[in-house]
Amino acid sequence: MRIDGPLGHAIAEFAHLDRVLLASDYDGCVAPIVSRPEDAKPDPRSVAALAAAAALPGMDVALVSGRARADLAALSGLGDPVVLVGSHGAEFDTGFADPVTAEKRALLDRVITEFEALAARFPGTSVEIKPASTTLHVRNASPEDADAALALAAEGPASWEGVHVTYGKAVIELAVIETSKGHALDRLRDIGHAQAVLYIGDDITDEKAFARLNLPGDVSVKVGDGATSARYRIDGPDDVADVLEAVVASRS
Numbered sequence: 001m002r003i004d005g006p007l008g009h010a011i012a013e014f015a016h017l018d019r020v021l022l023a024s025d026y027d028g029c030v031a032p033i034v035s036r037p038e039d040a041k042p043d044p045r046s047v048a049a050l051a052a053a054a055a056l057p058g059m060d061v062a063l064v065s066g067r068a069r070a071d072l073a074a075l076s077g078l079g080d081p082v083v084l085v086g087s088h089g090a091e092f093d094t095g096f097a098d099p100v101t102a103e104k105r106a107l108l109d110r111v112i113t114e115f116e117a118l119a120a121r122f123p124g125t126s127v128e129i130k131p132a133s134t135t136l137h138v139r140n141a142s143p144e145d146a147d148a149a150l151a152l153a154a155e156g157p158a159s160w161e162g163v164h165v166t167y168g169k170a171v172i173e174l175a176v177i178e179t180s181k182g183h184a185l186d187r188l189r190d191i192g193h194a195q196a197v198l199y200i201g202d203d204i205t206d207e208k209a210f211a212r213l214n215l216p217g218d219v220s221v222k223v224g225d226g227a228t229s230a231r232y233r234i235d236g237p238d239d240v241a242d243v244l245e246a247v248v249a250s251r252s
């Protein structure tokens with residue numbers, strides 16, 4: 001897809017500012033959604049465009065994912081100068097924005113125990129463990145089992161004090177620290193003194209990022225269907241590669 005029309009115009013304006021931040025979610029954007037999360041290989045065009053963008057003067061580039069940061073690094077193959085932020089915006093290369101104390105770690109262990117019991121009970125569900133959170137995946141379960149497992153998670157550990165809940169597509173994630181992709185973008189914008197931010201995301205958690213893009217040059221891009229506060233919408237990872245390439249071409 002050639003990026004033209006209002007989005008093409010917004011990209012051109014963004015790319016001509018002195019200092020900008022180009023950021024994207026990973027799954028569903030740079031990589032397709034797959035049934036086994038460990039198989040989510042990035043689109044080579046997007047990887048090349050992100051690396052090229054990070055080499056341009058005045059442009060900071062970041063991936064902001066729900067995954068653990070180490071997992072994001074291994075799967076994407078990207079790293080410095082591309083900034084990787086994991087755990088829904090809470091996990092930077094310098095560690096967690098909010099420290100994981102022994103008490104929080106113990107709470108996380110109790111949540112993991114509950115999730116593992118649900119995964120043992122409902123076939124096709126699985127538990128992902130991250131440094132400050134755990135995710136129950138229900139994408140591969142029957143619709144009935146998926147609904148039942150999510151409901152029990154919501155009534156159970158999600159309601160505990162000190163547990164922060166994030167709902168995504170076919171997942172529920174419980175963290176023991178506060179996480180927000182919006183906070184992460186605010187922080188990255190401050191660090192780089194960016195005049196504008198372009199952010200691409202496909203999931204419910206990305207709405208917190210879109211909601212923070214209020215400056216005149218900011219560009220928010222939603223991938224796929226679903227309600228969104230983003231200003232622009234594209235279809236899928238192929239279009240993400242087109243957008244990233246358009247940013248690089250526009251600035252080069």
Ligand SMILES: [Mg+2]
Pocket residue numbers: 025026027028029201202203
């Ligand atoms: Mg995503």
